[in-house]
Amino acid sequence: MSNGTAERGTNGVQSVDRALGILERLARAGELGVTELAQEMGVHKSTAFRLVTTLEDHGLVEQTEERGKYRLGMGILRLAxxxxxxxxxxxxxxxxxxxxxxxxxxxxxxxxxxxxxxxxxxxxxxxxxxxxxxxxxxxxxxxxxxxxxxxxxxxxxxxxxxxxxxxxxxxxxxxxxxxxxxxxxxxxxxxxxxxxxxxxxxxxxxxxxxxxxxxxxxxxxxxxxxxxxxxxxxxxxxxxxxxxxxxxxxxxxxxxxxxx
The missing domain is CATH 3.30.450.40 (GAF domain)
Incomplete structure (x- = not known):
């Protein structure tokens, strides 16, 4: 396996791990903003935003009426x-x-x-x-x-x-x-x-x-x-x-x- 392929594989696993971390944190806290998620996870705000957006696209998280806050979406209920x-x-x-x-x-x-x-x-x-x-x-x-x-x-x-x-x-x-x-x-x-x-x-x-x-x-x-x-x-x-x-x-x- 080339270094480039290995790096993509590692990054892919890391992204999945971080996305799961977001879901777990939202499950505990109820609602969190991107800044709060970034701070808790120790990642850049842009990284947290990208992950949250991907989860939102799949219905696993959704924005609350108060813009900037996210909570678990109905997609979680569908999977469960x-x-x-x-x-x-x-x-x-x-x-x-x-x-x-x-x-x-x-x-x-x-x-x-x-x-x-x-x-x-x-x-x-x-x-x-x-x-x-x-x-x-x-x-x-x-x-x-x-x-x-x-x-x-x-x-x-x-x-x-x-x-x-x-x-x-x-x-x-x-x-x-x-x-x-x-x-x-x-x-x-x-x-x-x-x-x-x-x-x-x-x-x-x-x-x-x-x-x-x-x-x-x-x-x-x-x-x-x-x-x-x-x-x-x-x-x-x-x-x-x-x-x-x-x-x-x-x-x-x-x-x-x-x-x-």
């Missing part, structure tokens, strides 16, 4: 709310996931939309899932998985369009044609669940159902996955029945009272 919602989701889903894993003997996962992929946030292995891979914290493609299809099915058309532009193939059964995937998502909306058989990995079958917020929005997906050999025919139908009931239970725990 997203974290709280995810924690609530996992907390409410965990016991239901355990029951579903016991009932089906297969691996149960909870996934949420994360940029252009699905992010696993919870997993419970069933009795048939010997040495199951831990997917928590990992991202998977949307179009080639049952979880992904469910998450896509809950998006408005304008958001959905940008996510259907690049559909790489993982197996011979992966849906890569945009019109076919659009039809598949319509089927997911109508039936209330999605299935992916050998689409991400040959020998792997998964079914997923939506988890809804109190407002009815699809905020997560619950899936049951296992060997294609085991999860086929009547066995798959039975898994889907258990799955839909479990996903609806988590939705009810989150405040949803509607019927699919």
């Amino acid at each position: 709310g997203a974290t709280t919602a995810r924690l609530d989701l996992v907390q409410e889903a965990r016991p239901v996931c355990r029951q579903l894993a016991t009932a089906t003997g297969e691996t149960v996962n909870i996934a949420v939309l994360s940029d252009a992929s699905a992010l696993y946030v919870e997993q419970v292995a069933g009795s048939s899932a010997l040495q199951s891979h831990n997917w928590v914290g990992q991202h998977i493609p949307l179009h080639a998985t049952s979880n992904g299809k469910v998450l896509l099915s809950g998006l408005p058309d304008d958001e959905l369009a940008s996510l259907l532009e690049d559909l790489p193939s993982y197996t011979e059964l992966t849906i890569t044609a945009r019109d076919l995937l659009t039809a598949e998502l319509e089927k997911v909306r109508d039936e209330g669940y999605a299935v992916a058989v050998d689409e991400l990995e040959v020998g792997l079958t998964a079914a997923a159902a939506p988890i809804r917020s109190a407002h009815g929005d699809v905020i997560a997906s619950m899936s049951v996955s296992g060997s294609t050999y085991r999860m086929s025919g009547d066995a798959l139908d039975e898994v889907i029945a258990h799955l839909r009931e479990a996903a609806a239970e988590v939705s009810r725990r989150l405040g949803w009272v509607g019927l699919h």
Whole structure:
């Protein structure tokens, strides 16, 4: 690494550290001016002003009616709310996931939309899932998985369009044609669940159902996955029945009272 690159990296980390310092100071004091922030942090006033302006652009701080004073902005609540919602989701889903894993003997996962992929946030292995891979914290493609299809099915058309532009193939059964995937998502909306058989990995079958917020929005997906050999025919139908009931239970725990 060149000295110039190292210096930029160091300066970048220092800026992040200082920006976090501003947020912490505002959290303690309530309101502070740029001069006060500069003095407390031991930096030039122009540096403090630049950092505060950047934070303001992102809604993390805002000016009070008294010009020159800053306080934490509504963006902080948005970030905190997203974290709280995810924690609530996992907390409410965990016991239901355990029951579903016991009932089906297969691996149960909870996934949420994360940029252009699905992010696993919870997993419970069933009795048939010997040495199951831990997917928590990992991202998977949307179009080639049952979880992904469910998450896509809950998006408005304008958001959905940008996510259907690049559909790489993982197996011979992966849906890569945009019109076919659009039809598949319509089927997911109508039936209330999605299935992916050998689409991400040959020998792997998964079914997923939506988890809804109190407002009815699809905020997560619950899936049951296992060997294609085991999860086929009547066995798959039975898994889907258990799955839909479990996903609806988590939705009810989150405040949803509607019927699919």
